[in-house]
Amino acid sequence: MAEEIKNTEELETAAPAADSxxxxxxxxxxxxxxxxxxxxxxxxxxxxxxxxxxxxxxEDDHRAFIYYSTLLRFKWVLPVFILGPIAFxxxxxxxxxxxxxxxxxxxxxxxxxxxxLIVVIRCQRWLSKIKKNNPKTLYLxxxxxxxxxxxxxxxxxxxxxxxxxxHMIGVCESRKRFIMYFDNGKSMVFRKEDMPxxxxxKFRPFIHSKVHKVKMFKK
Numbered sequence: 001m002a003e004e005i006k007n008t009e010e011l012e013t014a015a016p017a018a019d020s021x022x023x024x025x026x027x028x029x030x031x032x033x034x035x036x037x038x039x040x041x042x043x044x045x046x047x048x049x050x051x052x053x054x055x056x057x058x059e060d061d062h063r064a065f066i067y068y069s070t071l072l073r074f075k076w077v078l079p080v081f082i083l084g085p086i087a088f089x090x091x092x093x094x095x096x097x098x099x100x101x102x103x104x105x106x107x108x109x110x111x112x113x114x115x116x117l118i119v120v121i122r123c124q125r126w127l128s129k130i131k132k133n134n135p136k137t138l139y140l141x142x143x144x145x146x147x148x149x150x151x152x153x154x155x156x157x158x159x160x161x162x163x164x165x166x167h168m169i170g171v172c173e174s175r176k177r178f179i180m181y182f183d184n185g186k187s188m189v190f191r192k193e194d195m196p197x198x199x200x201x202k203f204r205p206f207i208h209s210k211v212h213k214v215k216m217f218k219k
Contacts, residue, residue, distance in 0.1 A: 044150060051147040051203050055190040059138040061177065062130060065189050066123045068174050073181070085111035145190055147207070152180070154188055165210035173204070180207070 055061075071077055085108055093104035130137055136157075144155040152168075154161045163182055170181040173192075180188045192200060 047148045047150045049146050049148050050206060051195070051199060052144065053190050053195045054142060054144040055194045056140045057143050057189065057191075058140040059127075061189060061191070062138060063123070063127060064174070064177065065179060065187070066126050067119075068172065068177075068179065069187075070119060070123055072174070073170070073172055081115055085115065143190065145188060147203070152188065166212050168211055171207050171211055178203075178207070 071081075088111060089104045089108040092107045093099055093101070095103070127138075141156060146153040146155065151162050151164045154163075163184075163186075167182045167184065168180055169183050172179045172181070176193070177189055177191055182188075195203060
């Protein structure tokens, strides 16, 4: 009971001081020319905690997140990476109406190697950027995520960042992690092993129901 009171006081103290919704709203207005729609506060109930998880996030988690975000966040990426080289290889394999298997295999290998190098280089540059801008992030850092009714609070290194679910544009689930994407370019991640299995089953439909698709272009 004492721990619940402590958690409630912590959230109530942190939320107003570090609420980043106004900055995110301004960002959306700048990109879309429209203000994001919000439900009137009077129609909402209390913003109470539903789930809480604490993970030790380190360099391995950042690397896995980067590769996952590069290859698996969008369902069309892998099919394009697989079918694209095949289509181009077929084009180069036909010469004067004749099919040359050697040309097909050679071009296919070259294209797959090139795509692999591009992905690896991109991910390594992303990781290097994190190392340069905030090297402490890559060391094992305790990160606590509190999932409330209408928002999520990221508690890390003494900082509390609160973001409403109306800014969450995607949720991905890998074999070991949950990753949440927000319309300000930020993301949150935690290891699934750090949440009890019975809570994880309840969390999955909860977090997917909170995703909002924000169009970043003018109609």
